[in-house]
Amino acid sequence: MKENEWGRLANKMLQLIAGRVSSLVARRATLALTTSSARMASHAPDPEVTEAVDMSRPMYWDRLDTPLPDKLYKDELSAAEKSLKEKEKGPWSQLTNEEKIALYRLSFHQTYAEMNQPKSEWKTVVGGIFFFVGFTALVVWWQRVYVYPPRPRTFDDEWQAKQLQRMLDMRINPIEGFSSKWDYEKGQWK
Amino acid sequence: MSLPKPLMRGLLGKRLRFHLPIAFGLSLVAAIAFKYGVTEPRKKAYADFYKQYDAVKEFNAMKEAGVFESVQPSGE
8 A cells, every 4th residue: 555655665764864864963963052052152251150140139131121130230349440439429520431431331241232233043043943843844744654544535536526516416505605606507617 | 402391291192083083984994895895795696596596496406416315306
């Protein structure tokens, strides 16, 4: 029978492909993982991931929808930074532009412009999506061969033709629908 | 640094005064279009169908085709 032959062929192909490419796939997967983690590390180092962080205390995030995070970026200030903070308590017109920028950098890690920098992460995401969709296709193919029950006889062309004839005989939707398109005198579609 | 004070009140009212008449108008247009595009042709189609409808003839045709359980085609 046709289905059994397809099944055996598919199984053999899967085994061959799995044997040859499994090493390649494993290498590609680990490569993708290492590059993404290397990319993360080469970004501005995130203080949250280097040591175990206490999530019960206020944290700092660079997020587009949170302009003022729960705490300032820099906790421990050097003596120079502390004196700058003291100067901040006075009139701001006395701060130079460099001091203003330095104070900003004390409170915040990245500016909105820096946060909005385009990244290449989407390529990994889209690639991963396609990869798993393809894997799902293989799974579905295996299911089609080994799991699906036999095809119902109502799908055969002969059965469908008899079904159509019966619908016309019963005058299904004779006013605006199915049977209204059939010319009963001539025995053909209008 | 002396900009004019922006509008602080009546924003929803202004939006409604602009959009509600348009919304009502478009809905009315949609309803009229549906009435004359769909329901009137459909009523006419039904009226025309039943003007020339012979129920007995249709019944006999269906009977001969063998779709009924209570009546058999005249051959059997």
